[in-house]
Amino acid sequence: MRRVRVLGSCGAYPEPGRACSGFLIEWDGFRLVLDLGYATLPRLLSHCPDGVVDAVVITHEHPDHCVDLHGLFRMYLYGEQRGRTLPRYCTPGVLARLEGLEPDADLRTVFDIFELPGAYRVGPFELTGVLLPHYVPNVGVRLQAGEVALAYTGDTDPDPLLATLGRDADVYIVDATDREGELLQPDRNLLTAAEAGYWATRAGARRLLLTHFWPGNDREKAAAEARxxxxxxxxIAEEDLDIPLAAN
Known part of the structure; x- marks a missing residue:
């Protein structure tokens, strides 16, 4: 099976029945997690009851993208997976955030830590992480397996690198926050749905998956603006949505 499972789709904080940013990528038995924001771990465990995944990639340190990594860490530290290590690819701020939650534990007893940005071979994927503009260091992530590419922006301001990141992607997962008055924000570092559509077009992506919706926003309206x-x-990213991955 080759697919993307949506674990969460909200930005900032979860709406009732939803979760913040998180995706499970499955490729012929290899499981890679992209972000683990608020309320994503229970959804991950509904697909992987033992918590066993092959790699975790976290785009940046904001809690709506990384806080449930703490719960996964504790499962590996104290649970049935005790003694196993899990490759983790992230920016340095993610490590600092988790160390603040677990000051008396050595994170390296659970995680093999690989710093982003950078390029790595991760199971079937060539993983590339590039810095994109945000309030804290944030990496856009590209996963390439043969002819199939999946890309994910995390959170970002418009930037020419978005066209390169999502070039010819089968699925391009793009921030579409659409906060009220987004375009008037003096220090904005998030995209609108229309901007998500623009950069997906520039990238030549096949499919655009809108995510990181501001709570309360009209998602169908966002999709219309992107179209x-x-x-x-x-x-539209919806919790538990499955999206097959295929060559263009």
Whole structure:
């Protein structure tokens, strides 16, 4: 099975029945997690009851993208997976955030830590992490397996690197926060849905998956705004949505 499972789709904080940013990528038995924000761990465990995954990639240190990594750490530290290590790819701020939650534990007893940005071979994937503009260091992530590419922005301001990151991607997962007055924010570092569509078009992506919705926003309206500038398929991230991955 080759697919993306949506674990969470909200930005900032979860709405009732939803979770913040998180995705499970499955590729012929290899399981890779992209971000673990608020309320994503229970959803991950519904698909992987023992918590066993092959790699975790965290885009940045904001809690709506990383806080449930703490729960996964504790499962490996105290639970049935005790003694196993888990490769973790992240920016340095993620490590500092988790150390603040576990000041008396050595994170390296659970995690093999690989710093992003950078490029690595991760199971079937060539993983590339590039810095994108945000309030804290944030990496956009590209996963390439043969002819199939999946890309994910994390959170970002518009940047020309977005076209490169998502180049010819089968699925491009893009921040579409749409906070009220987003375009008027003096120090904005998040995208609108229309901007998500624009950069997916520039990238030549096949499908666009909108995510990181501001709580309370109209998701169908966001999708319509993205479709106004993107001619490919526009998908709305919904918890437990499965998206097959295939070559273009």
């Amino acid at each position: 106004s500038v993107f001619n490919g398929e526009v998908l």
